[in-house]
Amino acid sequence: MSTSTETGAGETARTRAVDAHEAAEARPLWQVVLIRPEVMTLVLLIAAFFIASALSPFFADATFILESASFYVEYAIVALVLTLVIISGEIDLSPAALMALTACVFAWLFQAGLPIALAMGAAVVVGAAMGAFNGFLVLWCQLPSIIVTIGTLTLYRGLAQVLAGDRSIGGFPSWFIGIDWRVWLGVPVPVIVFTAIAIVLGIFLAFTVTGRQIYQIGTSPEAARHAGIRVRRIKMGLFMLLGIAAAVAGLLTASRLASVRYDMASGGELQMVLMVMLGGTYIFGGRGSIAGTYLAVWLLVVIATGMTVANIPITTQLIVMGALLIISIIATNFIYARTQR
Amino acid sequence: MKRRTLIAAALAASTVMAAGAAVAQDGIEIVYIPKNTGNPYFDSIVAGFEDGCAELGCTFSTTAPATPEATSQIPFITAQIQRRVDVIAISPNSPDALNQVLDRARDRGILVLAVNGDLVGNEEHRDAGILPVDFTKTGPNQVELLGSMIDYEGEIAILSATTDAPDQNTWIAAMNDVLENDPKYENMELVATVYGDDEPQKSTTEAEALLQTYPNLRGIISPTTVGVAAAAQVIQSAGVADEVELTGLGTPNQMRPFIKDGTVEAFQLWSPYNQGWLAAHFAVGVRNGDIEIAPGNTFEVPNLGTVTIEDKNVINTQAELTTFTAENIDDFDF
Structure with missing residues (x-):
């Protein structure tokens, strides 16, 4: 009956918190503006930029940073949509595997002789269908999304391997290859795509009725349902949108690498979740923003690129990334706990 | 007081870095990207490079991703292009996923060497392949x-x-x-x-x-x-x-x-050390114009003798595999 993953006790506590909030005095404006997780991400981003510039004289070069960003924007595009899914109280760990599956579908159909535009369209359709499959299991079979998508991440990767085998598929026409080196006003096309999607989703989430309803669903699915919000329908839409985003990311990767393999983007799901978490989205839903995720992507780009160009050993890089994730989760929780009072 | 110390340290650090950048522009700078970190085998190749560069006076550094998956080396190659190194030596994790980025490196005038493993079927995306044996x-x-x-x-x-x-x-x-x-x-x-x-x-x-x-x-x-x-x-x-x-x-x-x-x-x-040693000598020779990369050409490497560039610009460091048994294993340390 319920699609909620929250417990009844959590519900009551939250209601109480809302009451308390209403009773308390309004917080000063500067607190409302400044004590937000996105602000923390922005501060970290600025700090990281200066540290990276100090670490290597080769870092502070806009062309280089934008070029390097194109390795991360594929995951980042997915992370933007994943932000909506997490705000709505669900999670999806399958999109990296789905990137590989859709790219393999594309390459396989292309190799079978289908016109390349049709093969790309088919990849997007498969992405949407697999997203819908996730949604079906979560929403109609009422299974926890984390378990469902751990299952489908293996399934999608397996299907990709069935299609592509252990070899790589390439031979795409030259117009399709190397989208990361196409620039428009000095900015690589994938970065433009990423930014455009961020703007559209940001406006959607903040200013449309459906966008506001996503927050309500994440805060309290029960209350949202009683308020007449079509919870299932919205969540289903989000899962499908995430599948489409994965397909787009898969095609971008195929274009960048000029070849496709079943193990493309392996482990990418963690990077995607990292981006969303670093951006201050609350893992239990109801809070978060597209701006946060957008900034977090650039934070990751700056940190990873800065350390790599300074030849910092990968072990140190992983420690820095891990520490950053933990700090950001603690800070996010702290900020939300404070602002809920 | 504390702040002043910090500023002094920062100034000192930036001076050192500026000096480092200046030195790098003088000699030939070689970077080697193994498949991943934590594989002792590649440490021997690194040792060969280090000794080779110590002898020839080139600057050597090494950097590698954490995992040997097909695309993990790409950000590292991009970073080295940005660092304007002269030579990228790489043990590739994939025969084709690196094609685009290696082409980009070569477009910028960087000598690209596949070391220890080749880009099988995509040899045109590197300048030469230095392989351990036939x-x-x-x-x-x-x-x-x-x-x-x-x-x-x-x-x-x-x-x-x-x-x-x-x-x-x-x-x-x-x-x-x-x-x-x-x-x-x-x-x-x-x-x-x-x-x-x-x-x-x-x-x-x-x-x-x-x-x-x-x-x-x-x-x-x-x-x-x-x-x-x-x-x-x-x-x-x-x-x-x-x-x-x-x-x-x-x-x-x-x-x-x-x-x-x-x-x-x-x-x-085989001896991975010899590959690093040979690659350093080859890279410096090519950069100085002493070696022309073309099948059939030969060059001399100290301790290894005359080396021939084979078909597809492949260079075999040694002819046959070395077999290690209880009798001879103590003669080797790598």
């Missing part, structure tokens, strides 16, 4: 060595690195070829080829699974240093050294205990 002989050499240990009969299996590892796949193809076509090996049956991904844990699990699944298994070939050491550990723990023979490609330091206690009778390899 790779066409590696697979057959390994089959012959294992065959001699099991009287050329019984079930055998292969424990490889990743499914995408280009060298291992070349050798495995050659192993399959001789096993099928050479009548000498007609009683040897290859029952399984499994992949340990060059991770100790996964390689151990795969080796254990082989022993469980094939009780009649007579021999294992593991043509990867991580795999052969993991398999040796499994055979030692299971106490089946008399029933199952193991050989493969390993480093003497890793395999020494297993040779000493009889778990492994013999294994093979």
